[in-house]
Amino acid sequence: MKSIKNKRETYLQSVLKQGYSRRDFMKFATYMAAYMGLETSVVGQVARQLENTPRIPVIWEHYQECTCCSESFIRSDHPIVSDIILDKISLDYTLTLMAASGHQAEAAKHATMEKYHGEYILCVEGSVPLGDDGNYCCIAGRTAIDHLKEAAEGAAVIIAWGSCASNGCVQAAYPNPTEAVPIHKIIKNKPIVRVPGCPPIGEVMAGVIVHYVTFGTLPELDRLNRPKAFYAKRIHDSCYRRPYYDAGLFAESFDDENAKKGYCLYKVGCRGPMTYNSCGTIKWNNGVSFPIQSGHGCIGCSEDNFWDNGPFYERISSLNGFGIEASADQVGKATAAALGVGVTAHAIAANVAKRNELKNSIAEGTRNEKQVRED
C-alpha cells in the first residue's frame, strides 16, 4: 500500500476537491468514530488516517438481490458517508450506480482487479445460485459463481452486504429453487465480514468500510464474522419498550389498548429478543424511527433463515411435518395427552394380566406380617 501512497488521492484531498470544508470533514470523522464505538480520543487518529490514506478501490458486485442494501447505503445520514464511499473510495465497479455499461464496465472492473490486485475491497450484495450450473444469475454472459471467484481472488477484504450475501435471505428460503447460498459457502480462504440485515443500516455499512480504511484492519468480529460494534447486542437489549417486557405488559393484538399504550410486542411475534442488530440505537432514516418504534414487531431480518422461522406474528415457529401450522406446544400437548391415555390403559392392563401374581404376593405379604408379629 505504501508504494502507491503518493500516486493516489487521499480521502481528505478528494473530499476537499468535492467542495466540502475541512470542518465538514472533521465532523464526518467524529461521526464515524462514534458509530464505530470508539472513544473521542481516537477521533484524531481517524481524521489523520483519512488525511493520509490513499483511497482504496472498491468493486461492488450485485448477484441475487433487490438492491435494498445500496439504497440503504446511499441514504446513510451524513452526506460524506455516501460521497466518500461512492465517489471517493473509487467505487470502480457497481452495476447500479456506475456510468459505464456493457463491455466498458467489465473492462473497468478487470483493469481495477489487475492494477490493484491484493488491495481492493470486494463488496458483495446478493446470494449466489448454485442450481443448474449457476445459470439463474448471469452478468455479462457469465454466472455469479464465476464472477465471485474471479473477483475474490485478488481482494484484500470481502464484505458480505445484507442478509442475501450473509445468510441467503429470501431466495434461500424453503424450497430454495435456485439453490442460493451465502458467499461464505463459496469463498473459504479469505476473511469475509458479514453485515446482515434486509437491508443493513446505512451507517453500519459505512462504519465497516471506514474502519477498514482508517485502521487497515477489519473491525472486531464475533463468531459469525459480524462486526461486534453493531451486532453484539439483541435489539431487545436496546429496545426502548424493554421496561414493558420486564414489567410483563404486552400487547395482545395490534389493535388493542395495550398496543396503543406502546406495550411490548413480544406476544405478537416481535423477534427483537432473537435478533442481533443496531436498530434500537442507530435507528433508520437519519435516526427517525425503527420498526418497533413504529408499532410493528421486529421480523428478525438480520438473522439466519428468518423467512423459514415464521409466521412473523407468532412467538414460536411452526413445526414442519406435523400438519399445517402446528407448533411445538400443540404437538407436545397432543403427545402428552396420548401418553396419559396410554399409561392409564397400561395400568389397567397390568392389574388384569398380573392379577394372580398380585393376589399371591398380597397373600404372602399378609402371611409374612403375621409371622413377624408372632415372632
Place this chain on the structure above:
Amino acid sequence: MASTKKDLTFKRVYVWELPVRIFHWANALCITVLAATGFVIANPPAIMSSTEASGQFWFGTVRYIHFATAYIFLGAMILRIYWAFVGNRYANWRSFLPLTQKALLNIRHVLQIDILLGVDKEHRLGNIAIGHNAVAGASYVVLFLLALVQVATGFGLYEPMSAFFVADLFSWVIPLFGSDFTVRFIHHAVTWLMILFVIIHVYLVFYHDWLEGRGEVSSMFSGYKFVLTDRIKPEDTLEGETPPAQEEEPWVEDEKTPAAEAH
C-alpha cells in the same frame, strides 16, 4: 409359586445414597420450576394492570427464577456426574449403560414382563433389578442427554446477557446453530420431551411399587429397598450399618467393582 419361606427373607439394603437422593429431588424440583417458568416466558399470561411499567417487574422476576434455577440444575447435574464415579454400585455410571450380557438379558426381561405385561413362567424375585433396571438406566441416559441439550441451549441463549464465566462457556452454542430462533425452538421442544419422560417415569415408579412391593417410591426418600437376602453382596450396606466412606478412596472402590456387577 415355587418359592419357599426360606427364599423370602428380605433385608433392608441402602441402595440410594444421600447425594443421589438430594440430586433426584433437586432435579425434580428444578425441572418442575424450569418448565413452569419456561412456559410462562414462552407465552406470558395477559395480565391487565393499570400500574405503570416502573411499578412492576413480575416478568423480570419469572425470568430471574428461571435463570437462577438453571444454575441449580447445572450444579446438581455436576454433583451427579461426580457421584457416578465415587458412589456405590447402584449410583455408578456403569449401572446406566447396558454394557453386559446380564444387562441385555434384563432389557429383554423388562420389555417382556413390565412393558408387554407377560407373566414369568416361574416367578423369581432374582429377575428384578435391585437398583434401577437396565431399561430405566438407559432412559436416564436419555434424560441426561436431553438435560445436556437444555443446559447448552438455555445457557447459550442466556450468555449474551451475562458476564459470568459459567454462562460464557456456552458462547459457542448460537453460532453453532446459526441463530437464536433455532436454539430457542430446540430449547422449547426438548422441554416437551422431558415432560413426556416425567409422565412415563412417574407412572413406572408407581407400577413397580405396586407390583413388586419392595418400597420403590419410599426408597427415594429413605434410601432403603427390601432385597432378598441371597442377593445381598458384601459391599452392600444393610440397615443399621454405617455406609463406607467411599469418597475417600474412590479409585480403590472402582477397582473392587468390576463392570460385570452392574445390574
